Amino acid sequence: MKESQMPRVLLHICCGPCASYPVPWLREHGYAVMGYFYNPNIHPFTEYQKRREGLQSYADQVELKVIYDELYDPQNYFQQVAFRENIRCRFCYQMRLDRAAHIARRGNFDFFTTTLLVSKYQKHDLIRRIGEDMGEKYGVPFLYHDFREGFAETRIRSQEMGLYRQQYCGCLYSEMERYTPRRSQGS
DSSP: OOGGGSOEEEEEESOHHHHTTHHHHHHHTTOEEEEEEOOTTOOSHHHHHHHHHHHHHHHHHHTOOEEEOOOOOHHHHHHHHTTOGGGHHHHHHHHHHHHHHHHHHHTTOSEEEEGGGGOTTSOHHHHHHHHHHHHHHHTOOBOOOOGGGGHHHHHHHHHHHTOOOOSSOSSHHHHHHHHSOOOOTTO
């Protein structure tokens, strides 16, 4: 089937390694894939730049076209999650999937989805529910697939491709959770 006849899917991408499984999977299943990088939650800015550059490297290697949203707005993210840090993921998913669905509608895509569905650390039921809600809001169906089946493969592929692989989800809070020493029970 010619790419022009394939259903078009906009893939929200958080980083190159996480894209390394969904992109080939979607292509193998008959979708024409366009990437979309929008991640105002990533902190600090130097981490944001590393992830963007990692995605650019991946995209170049697999000939993936990507829309890079120039709106890096961590202030908006922090305003959304302030005093709700324990449910911050909901706001983070909603910000990114709302924007992705909006872009998918503007670009006349048949579907949209996200690489967030690769990580075993993400809240899949919540991502799916928010994705479906955004799909209804914008009239572009959310394409759900549990990409966690390829999580281990993303590590291998990112090493083989020389991609920067981060050690935390992206936000300041996840960075703190990852690197703050845990107190022993005797302390």
